[in-house]
Amino acid sequence: MARHAQVHISTASRALGDDAAGVSAETVQRVRELAAMLGYRRDVGAAGLRTGSSRLIGVLVPRLTDIVLATIYESIDVAAGAAGYSTVVANTLDDATHRRSRLDAMLSRRIDGVIIGDSHLGDTAAFELQKLGVPYVLVMRKLEGHLSITTDDHRGGRLAAEHLLGLGHRRVGVIAGDLLASTGIERTEGFRRAFEAAGYPIDDRYVISSGFDTRGGLAAGTQLMKLAEPPTAIFAVNDFIALGAMGAIRDAGRKLREDVALVGYNDIDLAATLPVPLTSVRSELGEMGRLSVQALLQRMEGSSAESVLLPPVLVPRATTVG
Amino acid sequence: MARHAQVHISTASRALGDDAAGVSAETVQRVRELAAMLGYRRDVGAAGLRTGSSRLIGVLVPRLTDIVLATIYESIDVAAGAAGYSTVVANTLDDATHRRSRLDAMLSRRIDGVIIGDSHLGDTAAFELQKLGVPYVLVMRKLEGHLSITTDDHRGGRLAAEHLLGLGHRRVGVIAGDLLASTGIERTEGFRRAFEAAGYPIDDRYVISSGFDTRGGLAAGTQLMKLAEPPTAIFAVNDFIALGAMGAIRDAGRKLREDVALVGYNDIDLAATLPVPLTSVRSELGEMGRLSVQALLQRMEGSSAESVLLPPVLVPRATTVG
DNA sequence: ATCCGTGGTGCAATCGTTTGCAGAAGCGTG
DNA sequence: CACGCTTCTGCAAACGATTGCACCACGGAT
Numbered sequence: 001m002a003r004h005a006q007v008h009i010s011t012a013s014r015a016l017g018d019d020a021a022g023v024s025a026e027t028v029q030r031v032r033e034l035a036a037m038l039g040y041r042r043d044v045g046a047a048g049l050r051t052g053s054s055r056l057i058g059v060l061v062p063r064l065t066d067i068v069l070a071t072i073y074e075s076i077d078v079a080a081g082a083a084g085y086s087t088v089v090a091n092t093l094d095d096a097t098h099r100r101s102r103l104d105a106m107l108s109r110r111i112d113g114v115i116i117g118d119s120h121l122g123d124t125a126a127f128e129l130q131k132l133g134v135p136y137v138l139v140m141r142k143l144e145g146h147l148s149i150t151t152d153d154h155r156g157g158r159l160a161a162e163h164l165l166g167l168g169h170r171r172v173g174v175i176a177g178d179l180l181a182s183t184g185i186e187r188t189e190g191f192r193r194a195f196e197a198a199g200y201p202i203d204d205r206y207v208i209s210s211g212f213d214t215r216g217g218l219a220a221g222t223q224l225m226k227l228a229e230p231p232t233a234i235f236a237v238n239d240f241i242a243l244g245a246m247g248a249i250r251d252a253g254r255k256l257r258e259d260v261a262l263v264g265y266n267d268i269d270l271a272a273t274l275p276v277p278l279t280s281v282r283s284e285l286g287e288m289g290r291l292s293v294q295a296l297l298q299r300m301e302g303s304s305a306e307s308v309l310l311p312p313v314l315v316p317r318a319t320t321v322g
Numbered sequence: 323m324a325r326h327a328q329v330h331i332s333t334a335s336r337a338l339g340d341d342a343a344g345v346s347a348e349t350v351q352r353v354r355e356l357a358a359m360l361g362y363r364r365d366v367g368a369a370g371l372r373t374g375s376s377r378l379i380g381v382l383v384p385r386l387t388d389i390v391l392a393t394i395y396e397s398i399d400v401a402a403g404a405a406g407y408s409t410v411v412a413n414t415l416d417d418a419t420h421r422r423s424r425l426d427a428m429l430s431r432r433i434d435g436v437i438i439g440d441s442h443l444g445d446t447a448a449f450e451l452q453k454l455g456v457p458y459v460l461v462m463r464k465l466e467g468h469l470s471i472t473t474d475d476h477r478g479g480r481l482a483a484e485h486l487l488g489l490g491h492r493r494v495g496v497i498a499g500d501l502l503a504s505t506g507i508e509r510t511e512g513f514r515r516a517f518e519a520a521g522y523p524i525d526d527r528y529v530i531s532s533g534f535d536t537r538g539g540l541a542a543g544t545q546l547m548k549l550a551e552p553p554t555a556i557f558a559v560n561d562f563i564a565l566g567a568m569g570a571i572r573d574a575g576r577k578l579r580e581d582v583a584l585v586g587y588n589d590i591d592l593a594a595t596l597p598v599p600l601t602s603v604r605s606e607l608g609e610m611g612r613l614s615v616q617a618l619l620q621r622m623e624g625s626s627a628e629s630v631l632l633p634p635v636l637v638p639r640a641t642t643v644g
Numbered sequence: 645a646t647c648c649g650t651g652g653t654g655c656a657a658t659c660g661t662t663t664g665c666a667g668a669a670g671c672g673t674g
Numbered sequence: 675c676a677c678g679c680t681t682c683t684g685c686a687a688a689c690g691a692t693t694g695c696a697c698c699a700c701g702g703a704t
Binding site for chain 1 (some may be wrong): 659660661662663
């Protein structure tokens with residue numbers, strides 16, 4: 001403890017405070033120099049015990065190996081850091097048991113707020129936090145009645161549909177992702193509605209649910225290619241699924257774009273550098289993370305915040321256009 | 323505090339302990355039931371204040387958006403969780419300033435141990451922890467004189483070289499990644515040595531350093547393709563770099579494998595499902611994470627641990643063989 | 645009947661901070 | 675010179691847990 005060094009007692013605490021109110025400038029300097037000298041670090045945990053705030057924000061994600069979530073988490077961490085908070089992240093694998101135990105662990109650390117990135121239909125995390133009075137925000141996936149920062153997925157699906165319709169595609173397939181995640185649901189819904197409105201409703205056999213990773217895309221894509229009349233275009237609700245679908249198209253001996261066009265979602269960095277660059281619906285992942293922190297901070301200080309829908313943009317590339 | 327509920331005082335602490343020694347079975351049950359009823363959670367922070375252990379392991383990585391690191395972190399988190407520890411992860415962006423501040427923040431939380439995944443030549447984190455007496459382990463990248471769990475990168479580079487030599491390639495390029503990371507250095511070194519030994523030393527103009535991401539691979543690949551006599555094969559020290567190189571090869575109007583063969587490193591999931599599946603040197607990322615936790619735990623309990631070199635394996639795919 | 649051992653419980657100190665309150669200077673003013 | 679005011683500093687009580695030690699009652703042995 002730096003104090004015992006040779007300075008006075010707990011006046012040091014004040015001297016090290018951000019404002020250092022009620023302490024002479026001279027003392028402040030002396031204390032700070034000594035602290036630096038001795039390599040003193042105030043114990044955030046102990047301080048939190050007294051103040052009641054851990055200055056810790058918990059982040060729940062399905063998996064960090066999903067680049068999309070990793071990107072969002074990165075921006076959350078940066079934004080939280082700028083506001084003086086640290087973050088803890090937990091993989092829940094879209095599984096109720098994991099979610100429970102990870103959330104429990106966070107609450108045991110007296111987390112100040114939670115950002116939920118893995119919201120799932122019928123999942124109770126948001127409700128539980130609401131009941132406990134712990135501030136929280138949903139990001140990426142939404143849930144009726146809870147504050148959320150997401151992209152306008154319905155509209156994103158529609159953009160993809162309009163793009164393909166414009167290129168003349170009439171028999172199309174959708175790889176829809178997890179049936180209980182709002183992202184998959186809304187993107188699919190927006191896409192189907194647009195085709196319906198244009199007079200080309202999509203048969204249910206052409207809409208296949210899947211995991212959100214490459215593996216899931218490969219499996220679902222293979223299924224689509226095995227249909228008696230395979231689609232001339234596929235909409236994958238995220239880029240990794242699209243990557244898997246690419247594999248399926250190749251395995252089926254078809255050529256990308258010429259035989260089967262492909263649209264992904266999120267526009268991750270590597271979409272543009274692939275051997276055949278991927279057409280994708282771009283969402284501002286970093287912005288989403290930043291806004292979610294901002295909303296959470298507002299909630300934490302008692303003021304209210306509004307849900308946000310970020311507008312998506314379609315980026316046409318070689319998997320759909322020459 | 324659950325204790326005031328109607329039970330006795332701090333005997334509750336003992337009753338809630340893992341062993342519950344020195345408490346009657348009856349009391350234990352009563353306390354536990356009541357705790358569950360009241361939704362009581364022991365405050366890990368407060369407990370840590372007393373016990374001196376935060377049961378927290380810090381993990382330093384360059385970036386989580388690098389799937390390789392995200393995969394390692396996931397397995398670290400699982401292994402740590404199994405041993406009763408939580409983890410905190412921090413992006414350091416391979417930048418000294420970030421490293422300092424993130425490590426500081428961790429030390430302020432009285433971290434029990436650190437896993438360093440972003441070791442960099444001339445970086446001081448490992449030395450500092452050593453001086454402070456905080457247990458630590460390096461993972462993925464090594465540093466002379468410090469405990470580390472890595473793959474045998476030198477050998478991995480040699481495997482890639484032997485594969486290409488066997489296919490008849492004589493004029494090859496290397497995209498070497500960061501010059502200060504042991505991974506890039508050793509993989510490149512192993513590769514060059516093997517070509518040298520075979521009688522085809524690689525000219526320095528054919529070895530280009532880069533960032534570890536797709537963007538870096540694209541830039542370096544473009545540079546290689548602009549050489550008067552472009553290489554007939556490229557070794558990229560990781561898969562993302564290879565992905566970028568694919569883009570560069572395409573942009574140069576060359577065909578993958580036929581004109582330019584390509585070998586990546588790490589064999590991430592999507593390497594196999596790409597439109598043109600990528601030949602890659604496989605490393606056991608999950609195993610690496612697990613072993614690093616094991617080694618760290620050993621260090622934390624005072625016993626010593628040995629550095630590990632995991633053996634890599636080359637997985638041939640369409641970017642090199644028909 | 646006394647004594648000892650033992651299992652169960654309570655007391656109180658402690659971990660490193662923060663913070664309301666009181667006390668001690670220093671200084672200007674009436 | 676005394677008084678009040680303003681600064682600055684120290685005291686001590688929290689925050690929520692853990693844990694060595696003392697204490698109690700009870701049963702069995704002598």
